[in-house]
Amino acid sequence: xxGPGFINLTIADDTLGARATAALTxxxxxxxxxAAPQRIIVDYSAPNVAKExxxxxxxxxxxxxxxxxxxxxxxxxxxxxxxxxxxGTPFGMLIEHLVDxxxxxxxxxxxxxxxxxxxxxxxxxxxxxxxxxxxxxxRVVLLQNGDGETRELWSRLVASSMVYFGEVxxxxxxxxxxxxxxxxxxxxxxxxxxxxELDGLGLLSDSDGALCVFPDGFSNRHGDPLPLIVQKSDGxxxxxxxxxxxxxxxxxxxxxxxxxxxxxxxxxxxxxxxxAAARQAGWLTDDREAVHVGFGSVLDRDRRLLRSRSGEAxxxxxxxxxxxxxxxxxVADKSPDLTPEEQTVVATQVGIGAVKYADLANERHKDYxxxxxxxxxxxxxxxPYIQYAHARIHSISRRGGVDLAAVTGPVVIGHRREHxxxxxxxxxPDVVANAADSLELHPLCRxxxxxxxxxxxxxxxxxxxxxxxxxxxxxxxxxxxxxxxxAQGLDLxxxxxxxxx
RNA sequence: GCCUCUGUAGCUCAGUGGAUAGAGCACUGGUUUCCGGAACCAGGUGUCGUAGGUUCGAUUCCUACCAGAGGCGCCA
Numbered sequence: 001x002x003g004p005g006f007i008n009l010t011i012a013d014d015t016l017g018a019r020a021t022a023a024l025t026x027x028x029x030x031x032x033x034x035a036a037p038q039r040i041i042v043d044y045s046a047p048n049v050a051k052e053x054x055x056x057x058x059x060x061x062x063x064x065x066x067x068x069x070x071x072x073x074x075x076x077x078x079x080x081x082x083x084x085x086x087x088g089t090p091f092g093m094l095i096e097h098l099v100d101x102x103x104x105x106x107x108x109x110x111x112x113x114x115x116x117x118x119x120x121x122x123x124x125x126x127x128x129x130x131x132x133x134x135x136x137x138x139r140v141v142l143l144q145n146g147d148g149e150t151r152e153l154w155s156r157l158v159a160s161s162m163v164y165f166g167e168v169x170x171x172x173x174x175x176x177x178x179x180x181x182x183x184x185x186x187x188x189x190x191x192x193x194x195x196x197e198l199d200g201l202g203l204l205s206d207s208d209g210a211l212c213v214f215p216d217g218f219s220n221r222h223g224d225p226l227p228l229i230v231q232k233s234d235g236x237x238x239x240x241x242x243x244x245x246x247x248x249x250x251x252x253x254x255x256x257x258x259x260x261x262x263x264x265x266x267x268x269x270x271x272x273x274x275x276a277a278a279r280q281a282g283w284l285t286d287d288r289e290a291v292h293v294g295f296g297s298v299l300d301r302d303r304r305l306l307r308s309r310s311g312e313a314x315x316x317x318x319x320x321x322x323x324x325x326x327x328x329x330x331v332a333d334k335s336p337d338l339t340p341e342e343q344t345v346v347a348t349q350v351g352i353g354a355v356k357y358a359d360l361a362n363e364r365h366k367d368y369x370x371x372x373x374x375x376x377x378x379x380x381x382x383x384p385y386i387q388y389a390h391a392r393i394h395s396i397s398r399r400g401g402v403d404l405a406a407v408t409g410p411v412v413i414g415h416r417r418e419h420x421x422x423x424x425x426x427x428x429p430d431v432v433a434n435a436a437d438s439l440e441l442h443p444l445c446r447x448x449x450x451x452x453x454x455x456x457x458x459x460x461x462x463x464x465x466x467x468x469x470x471x472x473x474x475x476x477x478x479x480x481x482x483x484x485x486x487a488q489g490l491d492l493x494x495x496x497x498x499x500x501x
Numbered sequence: 502g503c504c505u506c507u508g509u510a511g512c513u514c515a516g517u518g519g520a521u522a523g524a525g526c527a528c529u530g531g532u533u534u535c536c537g538g539a540a541c542c543a544g545g546u547g548u549c550g551u552a553g554g555u556u557c558g559a560u561u562c563c564u565a566c567c568a569g570a571g572g573c574g575c576c577a
Contacts, residue, residue, distance in 0.1 A: 088576080184577090227575085239576075267577085268505065297570080350539090365507080369513070369514095392537060446524080453524095459541085463535070500537095
C-alpha cells in the first residue's frame with residue numbers, strides 16, 4: 001500500500017521503552033476508535049433571538065464545533081443542535097414593543113447592535129411601565145396559544161435574528177447551519193405530553209401551586225428539597241419544562257446514545273437536576289448518557305465577571321471585528337506580495353484561528369480572562385504560530401518545485417532535530433484519541449504547538465532542498481507528515497491551515 | 502447556611518503518587534551570502550493558597566481552614 005503520499009515513520013527510541021517502535025503511516029492520519037461508534041448529539045452555541053451574541057456564546061460555539069469535528073473524525077455519528085432562545089416570557093415584551101413602535105417588518109434588517117437596543121428598550125419599558133408589562137404578559141399567553149397575528153410578529157423577530165446568527169457562523173467558519181436550529185419553541189407542543197408522562201410516572205407533586213419534580217440529592221438554602229418547576233402556578237411552562245421535553249426527545253425519538261450540553265458552568269446545577277429527573281423518568285439509562293460539557297465564565301482584565309448587563313459588554317461582533325482588523329494589519333505588513341484578495345482570505349483565517357485557539361487552549365472549566373492583546377497576539381503559543389510552520393512547509397514545496405503529496409518512502413532519522421520532530425509527530429494519534437475520550441481540547445492545542453516548535457527548530461538546522469538526494473527525500477517525507485499533522489489537527493479545532501500567509 | 506469551581510514564575514497558563522515542577526508573554530544578549538526573521542539559539546525566577554493526614558515518597562490523594570468566583574422555587 002506504499003503509493004504516492006504514503007509515508008512510513010518508524011523510530012526506535014530508548015525513552016519509549018518496550019514500545020520502542022511506533023509508526024504513523026496512514027495518509028489521512030486516521031485514529032482508530034477504541035469504543036463502538038455512538039450517535040451523539042452536540043448541543044451548542046444557543047444564542048437568544050433579538051439579542052446580540054457575546055463572548056459567552058463564542059465559547060460554546062467554538063468548543064462545540066471543535067467537539068463535533070473531533071467526534072465525527074474518530075467515527076461517531078454526530079448530530080448538531082442549536083438550541084436557540086426563541087420562546088418564553090421575554091417574547092411578550094419584545095412583540096408588544098414591536099407593536100408599539102409600529103413596525104411591521106419585525107425588526108428586519110436591523111443590525112446586531114440595533115437588535116440589542118431594541119431588546120433593551122423593551123426591557124426598560126417592561127420595568128418602568130406597568131401597563132406595558134401587563135400587555136406583555138398577555139402577549140405571552142397569545143403567543144403560546146397560537147394567536148395568528150402574534151405568531152406572525154414572533155416569526156419575523158426570529159427570522160431577523162437568524163440572518164444575524166448565520167452571518168456570525170459564516171464568519172467563524174463553524175458548521176452550524178439553519179438546519180441545525182432546534183430552538184426552545186420546537187418543544188412547545190411537546191410540553192403537555194412531557195408533563196403528563198412525568199405525572200403518570202408519579203414524579204410530580206404540587207408545591208405552592210406549581211407542578212414540580214424533586215430530583216433526589218438537591219436542596220435549597222434552607223435544606224429543603226429543590227424543585228424543578230415543570231409547570232408554573234399560572235399554568236405556563238418555564239425552561240425546566242423545555243429542557244425535560246428536549247432530553248426526552250433526544251434520547252427517545254432521536255435515539256441518541258449520548259448528548260453533550262456545551263453550556264456555561266453556572267448552569268451546572270440546573271442541568272444536573274434535569275439529568276437526575278430524566279434518569280428517574282427512565283429517559284436516561286446506563287448506556288444513555290447526558291454530559292454537561294461546562295466551561296468557565298469570561299472575565300475582564302480585573303478578573304471581574306464580564307456580564308452582558310453591566311454596561312460595556314464586549315459583543316462578539318466587536319471582538320471579531322477587532323481580531324480581523326489586527327490580522328489584516330499583520331498580513332499587510334508581513335505578506336505584501338499577496339494579492340489584496342489573498343490577503344483578505346488569509347487575514348480571516350489567521351484572525352479567526354487566533355480567537356479560536358486562544359479559547360480552546362485553556363482548560364474548559366476555568367474562568368477565562370478576556371484580553372484582546374493576548375487573544376489576537378500572533379506569536380508564542382497561538383494559532384498563527386502553528387499556521388506559519390505549516391505555510392513554511394508548503395513554501396519549501398513551491399520553492400523546490402516538489403509535489404509534496406507525491407513524496408513517499410520512509411522517514412530516515414539522521415539528525416537530532418529530525419528525531420525530536422518525529423517523536424512529536426508520533427504522539428499525535430494518542431493525543432487525538434484522548435481528546436475524543438475526555439472531551440478536553442487543550443492538550444491537542446498544546447500538542448500542535450509542540451509539533452510546530454519542533455518543526456521550526458528542525459527547519460532552522462536542517463536544510464531540505466539543498467540536502468543530498470536521499471536526505472532530501474527523507475526530509476521531504478518528514479515535512480509532508482508534519483504538514484498533514486498540523487493541518488489535520490487544526491482542522492479538528494476548526495482552524496484553517498493556509499499554504500501561504 | 503448548603504453545593505460547585507478556582508488558587509503553580511512578574512503576567513497568562515500547562516503538568517505529574519517519584520528524580521533538578523514546565524511553556525508562552527515580558528526582559529537581556531546573540532543568529533540572516535542558504536528552503537519565509539510571524540522564525541531560531543542562549544540566559545532565571547517558584548514557601549505549587551495555609552495547616553494537618555495517608556505514603557518509602559505528596560504540587561498531585563484525603564480532611565480542615567483561608568482567598569476569589571458561581572449556583573441555590575415559579576427568568577433563561
